[in-house]
Amino acid sequence: MRALFLVSTVLFWIVVAAAWVSALRPLAPAPSDVSAEPRYVLADIAQHGSVDDCWMAIDGVVYDFTAYLPEHPTSPRVMAAWCGKEASEAYHTKTRGRPHSSYADGLLPAWRVGVLAAEP
């Protein structure tokens, strides 16, 4: 058990450090069709963190869900909690570990307002 603790802890920190080092590398040039879109950082999205002005970032794309909130099938409270935030995990794991349906995926482009840029 001691060995499992030590090995898992060391591996964990090695992977975290590797992710941090990789994030320090300069970004590859974005594809032209994406670079034409407005780019927002998480701080920009955080300024739209209410039910009256609700932006979210999902998988690197920024959406404005303000007009969509009342139409969401579950309680608006569930979705409102993610306004102004990076919500990829919530979108993909919804409940019981299931992602949103392909129908929901199809709805997303209608609310797209830009792409997520890395923090400066």
Add this chain to the structure above:
Amino acid sequence: MSAALSALRGLAAPGLLLALPAACLIWAWPVELHGWRAVAIVSAWAGTALLVGSTLLMVRAARLAALFGGLDAQYRWHHLGGTVAYALLLAHPLALAAAAWQESPRLAWEVLSPWAQHWTVWLGWAALGLLMVGLAATFSLHLPYRRWRALHYLAGAGVVAGLIHAWTLLAQPGPLALLLPLAALALCWRLIGSDLGLAARPYRVRSVAARAAGMIEAVLEPCGPRMAVSPGQFVFAAFGDGPGFRGCGEFHPFTVSSIGDDGALAVGIKALGPCSRHVQGLTPGVAVRLEGPFGRFLADRADGPQFWLAGGVGITPFIAALRAGPLQQPTTLLYFYRSAQDAAYLEELRSIAAADACLTLVAEAAAGPPPTLDVRLSEVPGLGARQAQLCGPAALVEAARGALLSHGMPAAAIHFERFDFR
């Protein structure tokens, strides 16, 4: 007790540790997710359920310990469950980052970086950090007991932080509606019922006698309902205040050395740490809180001829059995002690052996695993047909177990309980 019932008890703790993650994964299996994101969901649910199972196995209660096959077995499964849960929970954020890596390495770092997140995710990081420190302390065997205990409490805080992290992230609580109250109950029971002694029974010290260098025997009388104890069992005792004595108030395990008809219990107390050293100055009239009884050592001693091996303070359960009445089976007791001053109960043992034809006593001074162990074993008549009961320092028990196996004794006939509950 039948062997089948004993085997069932042995399966109760691993069964709990398997059933909880299995139930959670049935509910939360990511049917439409693939790759690293599915790994993240599975590791999170399996780790969380296993952590709650491990928390339940930390509860110190006599009936629960009996259900799980003894407190030593229960705590071994608690440690295994907690460590595997920790490894699974470490995999959870790494799998989420691996899924994001497919988009870009920078996005992967944003998944891991706590300052790119909000408080619900910070709780998850706090849980991992607390578990990390708590488990690091668990495996630091040389830490002083009090520091070890304080750091181990951090793992309990990590369980709470992890469950709140999951609760706040999920739209539907699902199995968390069961896991969260279970963990809260277990932690409250351990903290308030066991460590603060709310569930303990009040006793009072009737008398104290020195039995060897750095070892006393205290007779404790019940101040309320008495405890039903058998020879070979142990209790957790916290000594409070009394005339000329101020207790340390911590619960420590002590083996029962005598069981009186009036409900009084005697316990052997060896000076092994700061608290038990302090307790050597115990006086009559001191209030004591007792939890237990725990353990099944010597429970099957009527099943056939016996071979008992004691090292140092490990003589205590055997003196309890010998004081309880004449032996029913031919028994050889091999008693090793460091020096004459350390030989607790030796004169009493010689008197019992002189009066009880079933008992053969071999007492010998030895420091560490004795070099004569093999010779002494070869002198025990019909050793292979006996049931061996071992109690003493871990090194002696391990050496004796190896020697008994090499003398042809089946492993199932060798009985011992570990007495280190860290």
